[in-house]
Amino acid sequence: MYNKIFLWWLRPGIVMACLAFGWHTVMAAPVDDGFNREPQLTSARLVDAVLNRNPDIPAMQAAWEAAQARIEQAGALNDPMMSYAFAPQTAGASGMDFGQKLSISQHLPWPGKRELRGDAARFESEAAHEGIEQTRLKLTEAAKSAFADWYFVHAAIRVNAINKSLLQEFRNNAEIKYSAGRASKQDALRAEVEVALLEHRDIVLERRRREVLAVLNTLLQRQPDAPLPPPSNLPDTGVLPAVAELRTAVLEVHPELRALAARLQASRQQVALAEREFYPDFRLAAEYNSLWMRDEQRFTVGVGINIPLPGKHRAAKDEAQAILMGLDLTRQARMSEIMGEVQQAYDRVRESEHVLSLYQNRLLPLAEENLAAARSDYEAGRGNFLDMIGAEKNLMQAQLQLEQARTDHHRRLAALERTVGGPQALQGIQSWGIKQ
Structure with missing residues (x-):
């Protein structure tokens, strides 16, 4: 009977979670990197280590810093232009001054263009920062899911x-x-x-323990067979808020929606900038030309403008508006999808809570009582050995199902945290009241 538990549990889900982040080149880890000194591995310790060691986060932080650096560039003036020329045949000519010309000019965009470019770059930078948070959420869920499997395999070994x-x-x-x-x-x-x-079963569980160990070490950027301490108990969880509260919170805190909102703002700035492109830019210039005979004519100042051609600027505005409309529709669609995902993840957590309570408070005590009765009858000569063996199998199944329920609850809660945009939406609340 309990074979079904192991067959269900030996699934490729956690392996696919790691493949989603890529099998990065794992460098040889030091023999003592902190884990060997710890008696137990906790979920929080694993999550912190994964976030600190994963190379995707520093890479995305570098991209965000690059986006930040573009803000000042986008709103800055173009570099001034300076030119110099001279008349070679006047050099050393008798009775004639050396002929030369020096000019300097500065391009000045129409008022408001620089600010719009800077604002667009700033919103793009905010979107890049939210991308970091999305990666952190996915890595956190993968780490917690892997820890749940690490807990279950040790619990199954203990039950066995x-x-x-x-x-x-x-x-x-x-x-x-x-x-x-x-x-x-x-x-x-x-x-x-x-x-x-x-x-x-010991041999099967030991093989599975090594598989989970390889998954954990891949997340930690360690050699796949590097040792890790046994897991602590799964952490206590809190009382879930109402699903309506989570749906409201997700619109404010989910990094994907925040990134889309930032890109939407950047696109609005691009539309406004495309409208400003119908207005000309200016070029201020000052020039000294010694080729003029009279001193009053040698120094000149001037201003120039470009003449915007409406055709290409109208097309650029249409493009910017189409991009804005697409982003707006994408954000609305993702809002609906994410709220649906929140509902599904919430229902899965509620289901795992019910299953955990069922095995902990009813089925396991009944299985223990059934085995005690069958054992007493057998020893007293009133029962047969087959009934006692069957009662023992039922007890083992209930024990494994209880550990599986705890594992599923931890994993599904991690998925809910990722779906709502982080644990902050689930914090500040009481404990579940379910013993671990």
Whole structure:
């Protein structure tokens, strides 16, 4: 019966989560990088380490810093232009001054263009920063999901060891009763078969432990077989706020929506800038030309303008407006999709809460009571060995299902945190009231 639990659990989901971030080149980690000194690995410690070591975040931070640097560039004036020329044949000519010309000019855009370019660059920088937060959320969910698997495999190993010890005790009792002529040899053989199956389960679980270890070390940028301490208990969780509150909060805090809002603002600035391009820019110039005979004519100042051609500027405005409309529609669509994702993630957490409570408060106590009754009947000669073995299997299944429920609850809560835009939407609330 409990084989279904392992077959369901051995799924490629967590491996695909790591592949989503890319199998970066893993450098050889030091023998002692802090983990070897820790008795247990906690979920918070793992998340911090993953966020600190993942190369995607520094790369995105560098891109954000580059976007910030473009703000000043976008709003700055063009560099002044300076030119110099001379008449070679006047050099050294008798009775003639050396002929030369020096000019300097400065391009000045129509008022408001510089501010609009700077604002557009600033909003693009904000969008790049929100991209960092999106990556952090995805990495946090992947780390918490991997920690949940690390917890479950150790819990399954522990449950397997407890039940193997219990079956060995059953086998010894059956052998004693068989020697005394109060039981058949078949009882001892059944117990021996069950013990052998659990010993094989140890091998399967150890292989699965190494697989999860490789996933964790990939997230941590370590060698895949580098040792990690056993997991602590899954962290306590809090009471979920109402789903309507989460749907309201997600519109304010979700980094993807904030990034789209920033890009929308940048696009509005581009539309306004395209409208300003119908107005000319100016060029102020000053020139000294010694080729003029009279001193009063040698120094000149002037102003020039470009003549905007309406055709290309109208096309540029149409392009900017189309981009703005597309971004607005994309943001509206993502708002609806994310609110739907929040509802689905919320319902999954509620379901896992119910399953956890069911196994913890009802099914596990019933399985323990059933085994105790079957064992008492067998020892008193009122029951058969097969009933006791069946009760033990039911207990093991309930124990594994309880650990699986705890694991699923932790993983689904991590998915909900990522969906609503971070744990801040779930903080400041009471505990679940469910014992871990």
